[in-house]
Amino acid sequence: MKHSLLRLMVLRKLGYRGSRAAKKRILFNILLISLVVASLVFAQIFVISMSRGIADKYALLGNGHLQVHxxxxxxxxxxxxxxxxxxxxxxxxxxxxxxxxxxxxxxxxxxxxxxxxxxxxxxxxxxxxxxxxxxxxxxxxxxxxxxxxxxxxxxxxxxxxxxxxxxxxxxxxxxxxxxxxxxxxxxxxxxxxxxxxxxxxxxxxxxxxxxxxxxxxxxxxxxxxxxxxSVTSWDEENYSVATNLNTSRQAVLVVMVAVAILCGYFISELSRELVEDDKHKIAMLTLLGARKVFIRKVYFTTVMLVTMISVGAGTLAGMVLANNLGPVLAYIADQSIPSLAYYLLDFVIVIPVLDILLIIVVLALVSMVSVRWSLRMVKVIEPLACTHFD
Structure with a gap:
């Protein structure tokens, strides 16, 4: 009974049989979070693929993978x-x-x-x-x-x-x-x-x-x-190039993780909006005997479902966009733009699974912590509050 009630209330919060405004708010947040995640995934795939492409150029044309002197x-x-x-x-x-x-x-x-x-x-x-x-x-x-x-x-x-x-x-x-x-x-x-x-x-x-x-x-x-x-590798023969590539990959990953943290904090704003809009309903549920732990669980589950749907859609969109980047890069390369002279625009797309997982895990963990923290405001909503909104 308790699980059925939880599922019903979560579905209502997600817009199922709810008002058009509630559905629009949920869809807007899903779209916004998905765009952020897609940008993070796309940027990480692009940087890693370009770095490995440059490494392959130096290995295959410059010095070989290994050099025996x-x-x-x-x-x-x-x-x-x-x-x-x-x-x-x-x-x-x-x-x-x-x-x-x-x-x-x-x-x-x-x-x-x-x-x-x-x-x-x-x-x-x-x-x-x-x-x-x-x-x-x-x-x-x-x-x-x-x-x-x-x-x-x-x-x-x-x-x-x-x-x-x-x-x-x-x-x-x-x-x-x-x-x-x-x-x-x-x-x-x-x-x-x-x-x-x-x-x-x-x-x-x-x-x-x-x-x-x-x-x-x-x-x-x-x-x-x-x-x-006497054996050396391509990165030892091209130390500055290899160092710059590794530094670039690490720096971009740090930036992506930082953006994921900010995105996770932003997700907590959704829970604040839901609670703020539903103060009357929360007070009424409290009068009807619902425990505040249960109420917080409803909102937490709702927000995390929105987050997981958004992360899944954003990750998929970022991968699809990256894998269809070839024609765009070819067009840019044909323009011979001077500012892009030091960038490789012809490379094989590589999916950095571990990096993407790290970004997703950080975003999910920060979201869980920030949402739980924001749902503390449920505690301060007393049953008498319903009288202020009647």
Whole structure:
């Protein structure tokens, strides 16, 4: 009987067979809370996905997941989880065009370097008919080509600096690539591995670049180190980038949790409104023998049901919006907005389940505490109060 009465009263508070004004108030609060939760979920998904996308760009195109600093043969047979191994060389050079110049990282790679995994992270330009030339060929990004004001088949000069001399090397642009992240593209130039060795005479940095399964990266690194190899990971090679990404993720999560706390406090305002509007009814229920504990339970259950419905709808809306973000990002990327040059607008959407759960749990806990605190006002409503509202 008690549970049936509780259910009936909660349904009435939710607008079932209630007045139109009561229904509108409940629906308005559900919509408002849902919008806040959807914004929190969407923002967290966006930031985490973009951060992981940037990390993937640096791992697949910049340095590989792992780097083994050896020039001899590697013993990789017993190790599972290694997807690709490439011997690469790198150094730094000034690149000159008739209009501009820039210091770049010159990376020498083999003919099979751009496999399916790496090609998935970039877009190659349409291969134009190459002019007959004996000059070395290089691969530039569209970002760097715009800075230098050059195109495919144009000639540029690489200024090679060594301890003993400075000499130029004329090269031809074979093609252009675009990874979608201008911060990386603007400094990375690819060339043939043998060309690097010939230009720098063995003074370039040579290492093995490994692509591995993400879940086994730490294990593989430990196994290689146990064999006596000098091994580093992409985040160690790009410490400032990795640190900035981690800091950004943590800072955004803190902000999202703080907003969730404020939202949880706002939810208590709904309980205050319900109690304030129902003072007459609460006083009447008290006269009829209802315990104030039961009355508080009715309002608490009502508000928490509204909260859970809103959280569920908002979370679902945020995920749906994030998963359909691709066309919008593609349009923004095509606009080439200068202020977005340091942001990645081409990435795979990742759902950070733990982060979303943390936000939802914090919001729910703060809501429960704040609603219980606000319902203390039920205690001060005395039966005689009904006479003031008749």
């Amino acid at each position: 050896e020039t001899g043969e590697l013993d990789l047979e017993p190790i599972q989880g290694i997807l690709d191994t490439q011997l690469v060389a790198q150094s730094y050079a000034l690149i000159y065009s008739p209009q501009a110049n820039k210091m770049v990282r010159l990376k020498g790679v083999g003919s099979d370097y751009f496999n399916e995994m790496r090609l998935s992270q970039l877009t190659m330009g349409a291969q134009e008919t190459s002019e007959e030339t004996n000059l070395p060929q290089i691969l530039l990004s569209t970002t760097l080509a715009e800075e230098l004001e050059v195109e495919v088949n144009d000639r540029v000069a690489l200024m090679l600096v060594s301890q003993s001399s400075i000499r130029p090397q004329l090269c031809v642009i074979r093609n252009l690539y675009d990874s979608g992240y201008q911060e990386l593209d603007g400094n990375l130039v690819f060339c043939d591995y043998d060309l690097m060795h010939r230009l720098f005479g063995g003074k370039e940095e040579t290492y093995y670049e490994l692509l591995v399964e993400q879940s086994r990266m730490k294990i593989i690194k430990q196994e290689l180190a146990a064999k006596g190899y």
